[in-house]
Amino acid sequence: MRIIAGKYRGRTLASFKGEGIRPTSDRVKESLFQILMPRLAGARVLDLFCGSGALGIECLSRGASEAHFNDVSRESLALLRKNLAGVNERYSVTCRDFRSCLLSAEGKFGVILSDPPYKEDFLPEICSLAARRGLLGGDGILVHESEREEETPAGFDCFDVRRYGRTKVYFLREKA
Numbered sequence: 001m002r003i004i005a006g007k008y009r010g011r012t013l014a015s016f017k018g019e020g021i022r023p024t025s026d027r028v029k030e031s032l033f034q035i036l037m038p039r040l041a042g043a044r045v046l047d048l049f050c051g052s053g054a055l056g057i058e059c060l061s062r063g064a065s066e067a068h069f070n071d072v073s074r075e076s077l078a079l080l081r082k083n084l085a086g087v088n089e090r091y092s093v094t095c096r097d098f099r100s101c102l103l104s105a106e107g108k109f110g111v112i113l114s115d116p117p118y119k120e121d122f123l124p125e126i127c128s129l130a131a132r133r134g135l136l137g138g139d140g141i142l143v144h145e146s147e148r149e150e151e152t153p154a155g156f157d158c159f160d161v162r163r164y165g166r167t168k169v170y171f172l173r174e175k176a
Helices: 026-040 053-063 074-084 100-104 123-133
Strands: 044-047 067-068 090-095 109-114 134-148 156-164 167-174
Touching: 026 053, 026 109, 026 134, 026 156, 026 167, 044 053, 053 074, 053 109, 067 074, 074 090, 090 109, 100 123, 109 123, 123 134, 123 167
Parallel strands: 044 067, 044 109, 067 090, 109 134
Antiparallel strands: 134 167, 156 167
8 A cells, every 4th residue: 555646655554464454445546536636735634434544644645734533443543653654744543433533523624534344334324423513614525435335314415426346435515
């Protein structure tokens, strides 16, 4: 795994070993960030299921002003800390389940990245908590990666869906 573009371009990231881990492929990341790029300059980013931190670090590399990394796994956070070594940007890290993270998050985010374990159906709850807490800024978006066909949660519009083999990436925003 590596950072694709920006300030930290080419930087190799430590990654998980084993078959139960599913990092976002470079192909999916490249397409995702082509869509996100106009939104990243100066944005606050929440990487809700950060794993190794590859997506959030890519955001920082491409101009996000700040990233908050969260994961429930201490193993993931140990790997994240390795990957953050030498990243001289504003970031914070928490070890919480996604509900607790969303309930305690402060301020507004331009981008919320949601890449939970594929077998889980967390999207409705993530959207509900983000909306209830007002976590998305005026034109903020939630990017959700999944293998399943997701229904658009109440109060949200799905303005784009990209498919890459089994992987689907949903781009959502709150309804006005």
